[in-house]
Amino acid sequence: MLKPRVIPCLLLRGRGLYKTVKFGDPKYVGDPVNAVKIFNEKEVDELLLLDITATSEKREPNYELICDIAGECFMPLGYGGAVTSIEQVRKLHRMGVEKVAINTAAYSDRRLVKEACDMFGSSSIVAAIDVKKTFLGKYEVWIEGGRKNTKQDPVKYAEELARLGVGEILVNSIDRDGTQSGYDIALLKKISAAVDTPVIACGGAGSLDHIRQAITEAHVSATAAGSLFVFHGKHKAVLINYPTPGELEKL
Amino acid sequence: MIAVVDYDTGNVGSVLNMLKKVGAKAQVSRDPEVLGHADKLVLPGVGAFDEAIGNLHRFGLWDVLNELVLEQRKPILGVCLGAQLMARTSEEGHRPGFGWLNARIARFRAPEGQQLRVPHMGWNTVTPDKSGGGIFDKVPQPMRFYFVHSFHMVADEPDLQLSTTTYGYPFASALASRNIISMQFHPEKSHKYGLQVYRNFVESFESC
Numbered sequence: 001m002l003k004p005r006v007i008p009c010l011l012l013r014g015r016g017l018y019k020t021v022k023f024g025d026p027k028y029v030g031d032p033v034n035a036v037k038i039f040n041e042k043e044v045d046e047l048l049l050l051d052i053t054a055t056s057e058k059r060e061p062n063y064e065l066i067c068d069i070a071g072e073c074f075m076p077l078g079y080g081g082a083v084t085s086i087e088q089v090r091k092l093h094r095m096g097v098e099k100v101a102i103n104t105a106a107y108s109d110r111r112l113v114k115e116a117c118d119m120f121g122s123s124s125i126v127a128a129i130d131v132k133k134t135f136l137g138k139y140e141v142w143i144e145g146g147r148k149n150t151k152q153d154p155v156k157y158a159e160e161l162a163r164l165g166v167g168e169i170l171v172n173s174i175d176r177d178g179t180q181s182g183y184d185i186a187l188l189k190k191i192s193a194a195v196d197t198p199v200i201a202c203g204g205a206g207s208l209d210h211i212r213q214a215i216t217e218a219h220v221s222a223t224a225a226g227s228l229f230v231f232h233g234k235h236k237a238v239l240i241n242y243p244t245p246g247e248l249e250k251l
Numbered sequence: 252m253i254a255v256v257d258y259d260t261g262n263v264g265s266v267l268n269m270l271k272k273v274g275a276k277a278q279v280s281r282d283p284e285v286l287g288h289a290d291k292l293v294l295p296g297v298g299a300f301d302e303a304i305g306n307l308h309r310f311g312l313w314d315v316l317n318e319l320v321l322e323q324r325k326p327i328l329g330v331c332l333g334a335q336l337m338a339r340t341s342e343e344g345h346r347p348g349f350g351w352l353n354a355r356i357a358r359f360r361a362p363e364g365q366q367l368r369v370p371h372m373g374w375n376t377v378t379p380d381k382s383g384g385g386i387f388d389k390v391p392q393p394m395r396f397y398f399v400h401s402f403h404m405v406a407d408e409p410d411l412q413l414s415t416t417t418y419g420y421p422f423a424s425a426l427a428s429r430n431i432i433s434m435q436f437h438p439e440k441s442h443k444y445g446l447q448v449y450r451n452f453v454e455s456f457e458s459c
Contacts, residue, residue: 002375002398002418043442045374046397071268076397076440096264098297098399098440121298121332123370123399167370167399198372221368 004215005045005222006248008229009202010035012051012081015065019226020052021178023130023146029230029238032065036072039229042242044075048101048170048200048224050128051081052145055104061088063095070096080128080170084109089116093124101170103128104143107150107157110164117165126200127161129154131187132174139187146174154187155194162195169195170224173203180206180227188218200224208243212251253277253453254289256316258306261295261333262439269439273446275453283315291452292316292325295439296332300356300402301344303332320351324430328452331400334426334433343402352426352433353407359419367419370401375416375424377436383413383427384459390447396436397445398424404435430458 010032011018017035018026029035032049039047049069054061061082070077079092080101089100100120106113106127116125130142131154141152158169171191173184183204192199198221201214205225214223232239243251253275255266263279270277270293278285286292294316296303307313319325329337338348341356348356361367377394379387387394403422406412413432416424425434432452438445 002371002373005373040442070264073265074269074272074440074442074446076399076437093262093297094264096262096268098262098265098437119298119302122401123372124297168372196368198368198370221372 003248004220004251006211006243006251007046007048007200007222007224008039008044008242009048009050009224009226011226012049012062012065013053015062018052019178019230023174023177025178027236033068033072035230035240036069038240039242040072040074043245044242046076046078046222047073048078049080050101054082056145056147061092063091066092066097067095078126080126084112086112086115086119089120089125093120099124099126099168101126101128103130106161107141107143110160113161113164113166117167122165122167125166126168126170127166128170128172129157130172130174142174155190158191158195162197166197168198168200168221170200170202176204178227179204182206182210183214183218183223185213185218188214188220192219198222208247208251215251252289253291253293254286255279255293255295256286256312257281258303258310258312260298260303260306262297263295265437265439266293266295266330269445269449270453273450273453281310281312283311286315286319289325292319292327294327294329294333294336296330296336298332299343300332300335300341300348301346303336304344304346304348307336317349320431324458326430326452326456326458327432329431329433330439331435331437334435335402335404337431337433338404341402351431352411352428354411354423354426355405355407356402357405358402362419365419370399371418372399373397375418375436377414377416377424379414380412381427382459383425383432384456386413386427386432386448386451386456388451390444394444396424396438396441398436400435404433427459432456
């Protein structure tokens with residue numbers, strides 16, 4: 001039987017691993033290669049690595065670090081952050097990154113998404129969407145690491161990305177990021193119902209119950225979480241952790 | 252030495268990382284001489300069927316691989332799209348595959364009245380149907396492997412089927428014949444399960 005995937009989502013700033021709250025307030029978590037080694041031992045389903053400052057610093061992905069991490073990953077690895085060209089996607093694939101997430105560049109250049117899907121296969125390309133709720137309760141797509149509002153409706157945008165052929169859609173709730181208050185089920189439900197493409201829920205996971213809820217109520221194919229897998233206890237002590245096979249079985 | 256065939260359509264990095272992990276001497280190459288000197292071959296692959304076939308022709312690898320696999324009988328492991336290329340035909344494309352295995356590639360179709368999200372993506376159970384030259388020996392049970400695919404293999408000779416997996420319905424998740432193993436899943440991305448498969452391929456697999 002196919003099990004919904006549970007994916008630690010790790011944020012990079014420079015060479016360090018950080019965790020944000022609502023896309024701000026980055027807290028240092030540790031060395032990324034070391035964290036990946038631990039996640040590897042815990043046999044995680046998959047790993048997602050997002051470089052959250054690459055776009056704003058207008059630089060290339062940190063290939064050296066990504067290569068070090070890929071060398072330790074005996075599970076599927078996704079990378080996102082400042083991917084704007086086919087050449088970069090090719091380079092990342094050759095290093096052992098099988099999924100490349102495109103966010104800001106996908107919004108400004110739909111052709112890049114289409115071309116990447118045609119060239120590398122749908123399953124290699126993930127479209128990442130950052131969503132924030134207005135105070136009237138309307139959902140809007142934000143880009144550039146949550147700094148620019150496109151005012152676009154995320155459901156319509158997800159439908160468009162699905163038509164371009166992306167293999168997965170990562171839906172990240174800016175409002176829930178780092179809060180551990182649960183996924184935005186209403187948002188996930190809408191997007192998951194609108195597209196056949198597998199949806200990865202991100203933003204807000206604070207417990208296995210939250211994960212279960214996203215799977216059973218919003219019908220997502222996978223759930224990603226940051227804080228849940230790097231912090232422990234109410235004081236948020238850094239502790240790399242992951243559910244046991246028995247716990248995952250019950251999801 | 253294990254040669255990982257480089258035709259610009261594969262996750263060569265992941266395969267190389269896993270081969271290194273099991274202590275194999277491995278090299279990524281599209282040089283016929285290097286491939287000819289290799290003890291065993293891995294044919295990776297991610298992407299579209301016709302484009303992959305096109306690349307194999309463009310790099311002059313088509314005849315080379317036919318010679319090494321059919322005449323010299325070098326052990327070869329095909330992974331994902333690399334496995335599908337070993338079949339005769341694919342519903343994904345128009346160009347013929349290698350046809351080393353009497354099999355074809357079909358699209359996943361939802362059984363009546365059911366919804367089936369495609370691609371089939373994630374960890375699924377693999378149940379062996381035969382020994383396949385011991386390729387699954389010592390793999391922890393139940394065997395779980397990572398899959399990503401929208402098309403699957405269909406064996407036209409029942410004896411070919413090495414393992415079965417269920418997604419919507421049971422399908423052939425691996426095939427094996429003589430010196431050829433084709434795996435739809437990604438052992439290079441499947442933790443201890445895949446590690447053992449690569450170890451078996453490198454250390455003991457000759458033929459089945």
